[in-house]
Amino acid sequence: MDHPPTDLRRSLLPLSWLYGFGVKLRNKLYDSRILKQKKYDIPIICVGNLTVGGTGKTPHVEYLVELLSSRYNVAVLSRGYKRKSNGFVEVRTDSTVAEVGDEPLQIKQKFPQILVVVDKNRNNAIEKMLQLPDERKPDVILLDDGFQHRSVAPSLSILLVDSNRPVYEDKLLPAGNLREPLSEKNRAAIVVVTKCSPTMQPIDFRIYSNEMDLYPYQSLYFTSFDYGNLKPVFPESGLEEIGLNDLRKKHVMLVTGIASPQPLVEKLEKQTYNLYPLFFPDHHDFDEKDIETIQKQLAAIEDDDKIIVTTEKDAVRLRAYAKLDQELKSLLYYVPIQVKFMEKSKKESFNKKINHHVRNYKTNQRLSKK
Numbered sequence: 001m002d003h004p005p006t007d008l009r010r011s012l013l014p015l016s017w018l019y020g021f022g023v024k025l026r027n028k029l030y031d032s033r034i035l036k037q038k039k040y041d042i043p044i045i046c047v048g049n050l051t052v053g054g055t056g057k058t059p060h061v062e063y064l065v066e067l068l069s070s071r072y073n074v075a076v077l078s079r080g081y082k083r084k085s086n087g088f089v090e091v092r093t094d095s096t097v098a099e100v101g102d103e104p105l106q107i108k109q110k111f112p113q114i115l116v117v118v119d120k121n122r123n124n125a126i127e128k129m130l131q132l133p134d135e136r137k138p139d140v141i142l143l144d145d146g147f148q149h150r151s152v153a154p155s156l157s158i159l160l161v162d163s164n165r166p167v168y169e170d171k172l173l174p175a176g177n178l179r180e181p182l183s184e185k186n187r188a189a190i191v192v193v194t195k196c197s198p199t200m201q202p203i204d205f206r207i208y209s210n211e212m213d214l215y216p217y218q219s220l221y222f223t224s225f226d227y228g229n230l231k232p233v234f235p236e237s238g239l240e241e242i243g244l245n246d247l248r249k250k251h252v253m254l255v256t257g258i259a260s261p262q263p264l265v266e267k268l269e270k271q272t273y274n275l276y277p278l279f280f281p282d283h284h285d286f287d288e289k290d291i292e293t294i295q296k297q298l299a300a301i302e303d304d305d306k307i308i309v310t311t312e313k314d315a316v317r318l319r320a321y322a323k324l325d326q327e328l329k330s331l332l333y334y335v336p337i338q339v340k341f342m343e344k345s346k347k348e349s350f351n352k353k354i355n356h357h358v359r360n361y362k363t364n365q366r367l368s369k370k
Contacts, residue, residue, distance in 0.1 A: 012175040020172045023180050030150045037153035038123055040130070043140045043361040045354070046154035048147025050167055050184065051177040054259030054282065055160040056194040056339070058103045058313065059225065061144050063339040065111050067351055068140060068358060073115070075138035077125050078104045079145065080118030082283050088125055091116040097320045102283060103144070106316045122152045140358050147187075148179055156357050159188035161212075162260065163196045163222070168211040189218060190353070195263050196224045196342055205342075221350055226340040227267050230307075230333035233315045237330050242307070247272040251306035253298055257284030257314050264311065264335065276301060283313075286321050295328065308332050 029035040045064065049055040061076060068074050080089070080101035091100045091108040100108075100118050108116040115138055119125035122143065129138055143154060161167045167185075170176040185191065193208055205222060214220055230247075232239035244267075252272045254265065257280035268275050278297055280290065298308065308331045310318065315334035318324065341347035 009171070009175045013171070016172040016175040019174070020181060023172070027150070027180070027184060035150070037150055039153045039155075040126055040141075042130075042138065043155045043358045044126070044143055044152065045140065045357075046143040046146045046152075046157045047160065048143075048145050048157070049160045049162075050147070050180050050182065051162070051165065051170065052173065052179060053162075053165070053177060055162045056223075056225070057145055057160060058106065059337055059339050060158070060160060060192065060194070060223070061142050062107060062110065064142055064354065065107070065114060067354060069111060069114055072139035072358060073137065074140055074142065075115040075117065075129055076104070076107055076142045076144055077122060077129075077146075078107075078116070078118050079120050080104050081145075082285070083118060085118075087121075088117060088119040088128055091118060097285075097317050102313050102316045106312055109316070122146060122149050126152065155361055156190070156354075157188040158190045158192060159185055160192050160194050163193050163200075163208070164260070164262065166208070166211065185212070186215060186218075190350070191218060191220050193220070193222045194224075195260070196222050198224060200342065219349070219353065221346050222342040224340050224342060225263060225267075225337045227264075228336040228338065230309060230335055233310065233318055233332035233334050234329040237326075239330065239333075242333060244271050249305065250274070251301050251303045252276065253278065253294075253301065253306065253308045255294060255308055255310045255314065256280065257286070257317065258282055258311055261311075267335075268309065274301075274303070284317070286317055288323065291321065291324065291328070298328075298331070306331070310334050312336055 030037060047057055047061050049057065065074055065076065078101065083101040084098040089100055091104045093109050093112050095105055097105055104116050104118050115129065115136065117125050117129065126141065143152065146152065147157065147159060165177065167178065167182055170178045172178045172181065191212060191214060209220060212220065227244060229244060230242040248271065250272055251274040252268060253276045254268060255278050256264065259282040261279055265277055276297065278294065310332065312334050318332065341350065
């Protein structure tokens, strides 16, 4: 999500000041314990951000799932943004986007062995999960996009900031993209600068480190995305994976409904001479009109060697569209992404810090026996 034009942004500053007053008052009430936070007897790791728009939360949650799920019962708790259902819902691999939202469904389909639930009331969801039988009860809960939901007291907070949109240059809503003042970053034990360019130089790291002005108790990491081979959105069609290096002569139509498609655009521009982007809003529900637009733009590409590429999140929503014809299904691929730390030593440091926290969380009697 981009900033409003400069003139409009200035005119919205009074609203930002009013919004900021409300946010600061709310946080002050929590900090002074007038509004109550509830602590739980298991580690709850919050992954969130200060801004609206994508910072890469889902890939970082998936990274944590991969890191922890071989040793612990991991649960992911999400609001389930834009779902049509209400209350507590456990996500199944055959759930629909309408029932649970796109990102929780993506996580469940990728990691079917873990517990994934959606509930706007995080405390209610945690209470229900802790009442599950021992074999299903989580050892650790990953709170997806929970930085602003302070009724739950996380045992560890990880704050994500987009390297392409420096938070220290941003303003509060509606003049900018900040949900909370930058000072609230101090609630996080770990800050991760995401979507870093592979060409970032040491001076860039130092600038970000200086501008973030973190305390000694806070750790700073830098990550980028690693893009895998293209996978068919409909594998039942018998399609095979396509290597990124095999795209050079193909005509690639990129269809996305995510907040920040630019890193993917830049990656694909390096892989093919012929890229045709088509952008939709974040978490977009594809309808008949959208499919017609895709078909029309695809038909305008005058070459037989063409494919449609989308993101993992969009693939989940496109699979949910029942009226997709066979021609489009045979051309649809998605790009899997993984979190990559800019320095190997930093990855080891991050992993060690997370494992140490989960293993040694003082009130978790179940984990102390593992």
